[in-house]
Amino acid sequence: MGGGPRPFYAALLDMPALTPEARRFIEAEAERRIGWGSQAIAAGHAQLSLALASNDPAAVQQAANEVRSGVLRLESGTAALQAIAAGTPPRQFAQAWFREQLSISSPEAAPMVMEGGPWGLSWYHLTTMAFLVAFLLGALMIQYARMRRIGGLVERLTPGGAPGAAAAPKRDDATSPGTLAPDKGVAEQPAAPAARPVAATPDAPASAKKPWSGKLRVAAIFRETDTVKTFRLMNPEGGDIPFTFLAGQFITLAAEIDGKPVRRSYTIASSACQRSYVEIAIKREDHGAESRHLHDQVAVGDQLQVSGPSGAFTFTGEEADSIVLISGGIGITPMMCVVRCLNDKSYSGDIFFLHGARRVDDFVFHEELGYLQKRHPNLHVVATMGKVSATPWDGAQGPVSKEFIAQAVPDIAHRRVHICGPPAMMEAVKTSLLELGVAQNKIKTEAFGAAQGRVPSGPEPTAAAPPGPVPGDAPVAPAPAALPSAAAQVEFTTSGKTAPLAPDQTVLEAAEAIGVEIDYACRVGTCGTCVVPLKSGEVTMAVEDGLPTDEKAKGIILACQAKSIGNLVVEA
Structure with a gap:
């Protein structure tokens, strides 16, 4: 069997002299090697780009091998052309080539005719390696920028952060009234959680900056009960909603109804862990201008004027382990x-959800809570109905009492509690919690209707309290009345107006009386929307929940709470 053609440099060993025939053979072979090498380098670079983009280490290695093979062929062809140009016999420069490839030094052999560079490498070799290093660094910088952008998007999508891991508490066989568990109203109850260190900083609003304001489109409307509808709002331009929020915050809707401007605040009911839409569940009130307008007039496709988010009645999972x-x-x-x-x-702590409704038919999200409880063993839902209705109910009946709470939540004294509901119900629940040993600082409240921004723990203030915020219709600005007689006055520097200020009148009310616009939402001191700088004077504020300590130290006040018996200068 005949052998194949000998390799190029092996064939040169049989050519002791550089004859014309040998020169033509070497030139042709050298040009082919240069062409093959150039093509291999180009193909290797292309493969390397794709491999880096797909983050495939094996493909990166294969592409590097392809580039290396091309460089070797290009160098061998170039060295052959340089040798015949210098008149070096083929056998001599072939031997020199082999010695260089095998790193064998020979003082007797003539050196290859290749211009040397640092570290014994040719300048071409150094240039090629420098190009490859620059290319790799550029690709790594692009990948790093992509990862930073992805990290920023993930951070925006998860404003509350992931809760820390917590050991699952041991459960006992206690039963709860009105539970939605499938086993006839009996739910497993966990034992008391382990002690948790008190946070070094108090609860604060999510942000003290002005809330976002703009249009959102009504994408869907869901009827929850006979009187409650859920409105799903989305970005009219597509994509995510143009703001982030924390669980428990609310947004404010503004509209003109019967020729009058109306503003109402509604708590966000959808998950704060996604930003495709926000949902608000609204109960139709016979005397609620905005709720009647939304239920009776607003349809899918309409756009609503929205501002927000606002409010400090939040829980992200980081504040407590249950x-x-x-x-x-x-x-x-x-x-x-x-x-x-x-x-x-996937919060690992226990979630106790206690709800009171007048009738089963008024129990909003009843079916969803039952499904969630079956799916998440750390969610314990118990409810009580105030009245008997045609819909069967095997659970508890009556108010959310001290006994109801104690039976539903084991060792409640060590847990954080959030309350939201009508004012009378909230005051009764807070009293029960204090009697059960829950510390005042572990009780967080949010009221609606005619409630305070927080349930008072001491004597009622002498001044009449403004209407409260959030889940239902929030307060509308009162119609400007006759300017009160007062010894004090407040000067608004931005608008250049001055208004009299009665001792029982807030800065916001004084501003509204003379047409000075100050943004607001809750009007009870919890949302932080009405913050304004106080340039001169002193004020008192009954509620400061929406004002961070550092901003208060800088002279920022809540216009809806600030009152004074002296002259004031306010930037508004």
């Missing part, structure tokens, strides 16, 4: 946002 949510009526909406978000992020 949470007790107690709601009444439509006060269930902020609790649904919390439950949905905690489940979305």
Whole structure:
């Protein structure tokens, strides 16, 4: 069997002299090698780009081998052309080539005619390696920038962060009234959680900056009960909603109804862990201008004027290793946002959800809570109905009492509690919690209707309290009345107006009386929307929940709470 053609440099060993025939053979072979090498380098670079983009180490190695093979062929062809140009006999420069490839030095052999560079490498070799290093560094920088962008998007999508891991508490066989568990109202109850260190900083609003304001499109409307509808709002331009929020915050809707401007605030009920849309669940009130307008007039495709988010009644899962949510009526909406978000992020702590409704037919999100409880063993839902209705109910009946709470939540004194509902219900629940040993600083409240921004723990203030915020219709600005007689006055520097200021009148009310615009939402001191700089004077504020300590130290006040018996200068 005949052998194949000998390799190029092996064939040169049989050519002792550089004859014309040998020169033609070497030139042709050298040009072919240069062409092959150039093509291999180009192909290797292309493969390397694809391999880096797909983050495939094996493909990167294969591409590097392809480039290396091309460089060797290109160098061998170039060296052959240089040798015949210098008149070096073929056998001599072939031997020199082999010695260089095998790293064998020979003082007797003539050196290859290749211009040397640092570290014994040719300049061509050094240039090629420098190009490859620059290419790899550029690809790594692009990949790093992509990862930073992805990390930023993930951080924006998860404003509350993932909760820390917590050991699952041991459960006992206690039963709860009105539970939605499938075993005839009996739910497993966990034992008391382990002690958790008190946070070094107090609860604060998510942000002290001005809320976002713009249009959102009504993408869907869901009927929850005979009187409650859920409105799903999305970005009219597509993509995510143009703001982030925390579980428990609310947004404010503004509209002109019957020729009058109306503003109402509604708690976000959808999960804060996704940003495709926000949902608000609204109960139709016979005397609620905005709720009647939304229920009766607004349709899918309409656009609503929205501002927000606002509010400090939040829970992200980082604040405690378990949470007790107690709601009444439509006060269930902020609790649904919390439950949905905690489940979305696989919160490992126990979630106790206690709800009171007038009838089973008024129990909003009843079916969804039953499904979530079956799916998430750390969610314990118990409810009580105030009245008997045609719909069967095997659970508890009556108010959310001290006994109801104690039976539903083991060792409640060590847990954080959030309450939202009508004012009378909230005051009764807070009294029960204090009697059960829950510390004042572990009780967080949010009221609606005619409630305070927080349930008072001491004597009632002498001044009449403004209407309260959130799950239902929030307060509308009062119609400007006759300017009160007062010894004090407040000067608004931005608008260049001055208004009289009565001792029982807030800065916001004084501003509205003379047409000075100050943004607001809750009007009870919890949302932080109405913050304005105080340039001169002193004020008192009954509620400061929406004002961070550092901003208060800088002279920032809540216009809806600030009152004074002296002259004031305010930037508004």
